[in-house]
Amino acid sequence: MRIVGDISELRTIRRNMTGVFGLVPTMGALHAGHMSLVRRAKMDCDHVGVSIFVNPAQFGPDEDLAKYPHTMKNDLALLESLGIDVVWSPSPEVVYPAGYQTWVTVDDVSKPLEGKYRPGHFRGVATVVLKLFNVFMPDRAYFGQKDAQQVTVIRRMASDLNFAVDIVVSPTVREADGLALSSRNAYLNEDERRAAPVLYRALMAGKTKFEAGEKNAEVLRTVMLETLLTEPLANVQYVSIADPNTFKELLEVSDDAILSTAVIIGKTRLIDNIHLREPHKVNEHFGEGA
Secondary structure, eight states: OEEEOOHHHHHHHHHTOOSOEEEEEEOSOOOHHHHHHHHHHHHHOSEEEEEEOOOGGGSOTTSSTTTOOOOHHHHHHHHHHTTOSEEEOOOHHHHSOTTOOOOOOOTGGGSSTHHHHSTTHHHHHHHHHHHHHHHHOOSEEEEEGGGHHHHHHHHHHHHHTTOOOEEEEEOOOBOTTSOBOOGGGGGOOHHHHHHTTHHHHHHHHHHHHHHTTOOBHHHHHHHHHHHHTTSTTEEEEEEEEEOTTTOOBOSBOOTTOEEEEEEEETTEEEEEEEESSOGGGSOOOOOTTO
């Protein structure tokens, strides 16, 4: 496994790799969710690269950039055990050199939900992912369903800018009690950790109500919110039932809606979502011309 921080060295390594190349972008602090993406990429591709870069451009001024977990030694050991070909772990100065002033904005789908509560977040995400695509030149890039709006932003960018890359989405990996795996789960104390599965319970309450025949989106949002409010430690930012391709809120729910929520527990902001139809029915590949 090659570990590099320089762009030109990475490009040289990449040029010498033939066959299908898969990329798994990460910010490190790897967990089983990341590993599921890496394993899937290994199954699909001849070569796999992983980026480890805590992207400062996607953090707001009051967010957790300074305390974001760094576990590089453990991360590299995990990736080496899976036979990854190359890891790119650049410094911020390599990605955003002095005088940097070019940014990527994906308009409509970036505005609601995460875009509303984290202004500038998706500009930072889209910019760094475009840079990763330019440097790695992957045939396939792997993302988790937990960051559903982010995936939709990246799909839109890849399509609009004619990147010949398939965006492959894997299901959210969860703890036994339903909590979606996230590097930020490490911030939770014992009481907060016990409270955190309320996000998944709320999503499932909405889905169960839908499956019982309820199609009114506002009724379903109310069911989700009421479930969240049963947890005293939960500070709800939003509950949403939206079109999964645009993230516009729905009035009536069809079988391809996405249910999502953002909740602050203690000082930790958690997000989660589920589709109303089974993951295997959701379009997982989205490339040029899609």
